[in-house]
Structures are given as C-alpha cells and as structure tokens.
Amino acid sequence: MKRITAVFLLICIVLLSSCSKGTVSDSAVALNVSGAEISDTLYALFLSDILQNPTNYSLSKDSEKKDILSAATGLCTEYVAVNSLFESRKLQLSSEYKYQITNNVSTKWDFYKNYYSSVGIDKPTVTKYETYVAKKEMLLSHFFGKGGSMAIPDETLKAYFNENYVTFRSINGYLTKILNDGSVTRLPAEEITAIENKFKVMCDDLRTGSTIEDICTKNSTNSFVASTQVDTVTINRFNNSYPAEFFTAVQKMGINSPKVIETADYIFLVLRQGDTDGSVFETYRTACLKAVCSDAFSALLDNTMESYTAKPDSSVINNVYTAVSDKF
Numbered sequence: 001m002k003r004i005t006a007v008f009l010l011i012c013i014v015l016l017s018s019c020s021k022g023t024v025s026d027s028a029v030a031l032n033v034s035g036a037e038i039s040d041t042l043y044a045l046f047l048s049d050i051l052q053n054p055t056n057y058s059l060s061k062d063s064e065k066k067d068i069l070s071a072a073t074g075l076c077t078e079y080v081a082v083n084s085l086f087e088s089r090k091l092q093l094s095s096e097y098k099y100q101i102t103n104n105v106s107t108k109w110d111f112y113k114n115y116y117s118s119v120g121i122d123k124p125t126v127t128k129y130e131t132y133v134a135k136k137e138m139l140l141s142h143f144f145g146k147g148g149s150m151a152i153p154d155e156t157l158k159a160y161f162n163e164n165y166v167t168f169r170s171i172n173g174y175l176t177k178i179l180n181d182g183s184v185t186r187l188p189a190e191e192i193t194a195i196e197n198k199f200k201v202m203c204d205d206l207r208t209g210s211t212i213e214d215i216c217t218k219n220s221t222n223s224f225v226a227s228t229q230v231d232t233v234t235i236n237r238f239n240n241s242y243p244a245e246f247f248t249a250v251q252k253m254g255i256n257s258p259k260v261i262e263t264a265d266y267i268f269l270v271l272r273q274g275d276t277d278g279s280v281f282e283t284y285r286t287a288c289l290k291a292v293c294s295d296a297f298s299a300l301l302d303n304t305m306e307s308y309t310a311k312p313d314s315s316v317i318n319n320v321y322t323a324v325s326d327k328f
Contacts, residue, residue: 028316031073033080034308041125044320046075048119051328061328068325069317073310079132081304086135089142097134104130119323137286143300144293157288161281164291166250167234167273171216172226173199176265186265187224195224195267199260202269206258212271224267232273234280236287 030043050057050071057071093101105127109116116126143150175192176184187195202215212230220228237247243263253259255274260267275281281288290297 028313028319030313030316030320031076032311032313033077034310036080036083038076038079039125040316040320041121042079042128043072043076043317044119044121044324045125045129046079047072047320047324048115048121048327050075051325065321065325069312069321073312077305077308077310078301080308081301082132082136082139085139085301085304089139091135091138091142093131093134093138097138101127101130101134104133115327119327137290140289140293140297141286144289144297150293150296152289152292157285157292158281160288160292161284164236164238164288165234165280165284166247167232167275167280168250168253169212169230169232169271169273170227171199171202171212171219171230171269173222173224173267173269174226174265175224175262175267184265191224196260196262198222198224199267199269203258203260206269206271212258212269215269234284236284 028040029037030040031038047068050059050068054060054063054068059067059071105123108126108130109123116122142148144152173195174187175195176186178184186192198219202219205215206212216225216227216230219225235242235247237251239247243266245263246261246266246268249259249261250270250272253270253272255272258269258271261270262268
C-alpha cells in the first residue's frame with residue numbers, strides 16, 4: 001500500500017551493487033562449533049543478514065565490529081544446534097518445506113545475485129541457509145505444535161490470532177499527490193471533501209446491495225482511487241504496509257459491515273471478512289505459534305547451545321567481515 005521510499009531504493013542499490021573490495025574464498029572454515037565446520041560463505045551469509053537488519057539482533061548500523069561478529073557466531077552456533085536437534089529427533093523435511101526452500105532460494109538468488117556473487121556466496125550456501133530456516137520452523141512445530149511435548153492449546157493460538165490478525169477487502173484511495181519534484185503533498189481541502197463524499201456514496205452502495213467488485217470497477221478510473229481490483233487481504237497489527245491506525249479501525253468493525261476509514265494520507269472503503277471455516281487461522285497457525293512460543297523456543301535452543309564451543313579462525317573471519325561490510 002505504501003509507496004516505495006527513497007530509503008528502500010537506496011538499500012536495494014547497495015545490496016545489488018556488484019562493486020567489491022574482496023570476496024570470501026568459498027572453501028575456508030570460518031568457525032568450528034564443537035566439531036561442526038562453518039564455511040566462510042555460510043558465515044558471510046549470516047553476517048550479511050545481521051548487517052542488513054541489525055535491529056533484529058539488538059544492534060545498530062554503528063555497532064562495533066566485535067559485537068557484530070559475536071552475533072554472527074551466535075547465529076552459526078544456532079545453525080549447528082538446529083541441525084543437531086533436527087537429526088536427533090529423526091525429523092525429515094516435508095514436501096511443503098522442500099518446496100518452500102526451493103522457492104525461497106530462487107527468489108533470494110534472483111534478487112540478491114549480484115551482491116552474493118560480489119562477496120563469493122554461492123547458491124548451495126543459500127540453500128543451506130534456507131534449509132536451516134525450514135528445519136528451525138519444523139522444530140518449533142515439533143515441540144510446540146499439535147502432539148508436541150510442549151504443545152500450545154489451539155484456544156491460546158486462536159486467541160492470539162483474533163487479537164492480532166484481521167481479514168478484509170477494500171477499495172483504497174489517496175488523499176495526496178506527487179509533485180513534479182518528487183515530493184508528496186496533501187490534496188487541497190475541497191478535493192479531499194469531494195473524495196470523502198465519493199467514498200461515502202460507495203459505502204452506501206455497498207450497504208444497499210452492490211458488490212464491492214462492481215463498485216471498484218465503476219470507480220477504478222478515478223485518479224484518487226488506487227485499487228483496480230478487490231483482493232482478500234489478511235494483515236497483523238505489526239504490518240507496515242498500511243497506516244498504523246488502520247489495523248485498529250478494521251479490528252473494531254463488524255463482519256461484513258462496510259465502513260469508510262480515513263487516515264492522514266489514505267482513505268479506504270473496507271469490508272471486514274470473517275473466518276467461518278477456520279482456513280485463515282490455519283494459514284497463519286505457524287506464524288501465531290512462532291509469536292506465542294518465541295521466548296520458550298529461544299530458551300530451548302539456548303539450552304542446547306550451552307554445551308557448544310565455538311572456535312573461530314580470526315584471519316578467515318576478518319577477511320569475510322571486510323568483504324561483506326564493504327557493501328553496507
């Protein structure tokens with residue numbers, strides 16, 4: 001929903017840059033975790049994730065090198081723990097997860113290929129990383145999902161889902177315009193009033209029997225309407241594709257009772273949807289499980305990692321850090 005920002009474009013440019021001051025060798029061992037060897041390419045991939053999203057690891061773009069390397073070592077140790085737990089539980093990747101791995105690798109390789117190549121990360125390394133992600137998710141379900149030794153009741157998950165997810169259909173409109181210099185400004189008051197009146201008419205039409213699809217088709221050519229078709233959308237309260245106040249407003253709506261929601265920059269005709277057959281909940285079951293069990297699962301992994309010893313090769317790690325950090 002939000003227009004692409006200059007910051008996002010800058011990040012993409014940096015990550016896709018093919019300029020390089022060094023690459024990892026793709027054969028050296030960066031870290032030995034209790035006998036398990038972490039290649040420099042895999043270490044580089046974990047390090048890339050940290051430098052791209054430092055706040056996810058309680059870091060910032062100005063964090064010291066030692067703290068960044070410590071976080072990378074932690075991720076590599078978790079990688080070993082996840083693989084060890086997965087094997088000890090005699091789990092096997094399901095066909096769905098195998099598809100997810102293939103799809104994620106293809107998507108990431110297409111998008112980050114220039115960056116990966118510039119620092120020496122190859123496709124098999126990306127596959128190892130995505131396999132680790134899938135195994136971690138399967139372990140979460142193994143322990144905390146249905147039949148698990150620490151299974152979370154469905155009632156708890158559904159309560160979380162109902163509190164943090166909404167499903168709706170909407171026709172979206174802008175209350176702003178883009179100027180010639182690229183800046184965004186709010187429309188004049190009289191234009192906004194006209195748009196508000198138009199959305200009220202659309203809402204009345206929806207209440208009196210018109211379908212939201214017909215209303216969208218009828219009004220999609222208006223310059224202030226952003227929607228050309230109506231999709232069913234599910235978001236959680238942490239979604240940043242819609243204005244922050246949008247989630248709360250939709251959550252307060254009745255099912256199938258249309259309403260016009262207005263924020264500073266946008267206006268929406270919204271029809272909230274129910275989940276009568278539970279299919280939406282099932283789609284987001286794992287996401288809810290992750291949220292509810294995050295601390296408990298982290299504690300389980302931490303307990304496993306306590307017995308592990310990580311021995312870094314400083315020269316290899318410094319080389320990886322130089323190659324990767326030059327891109328950020």
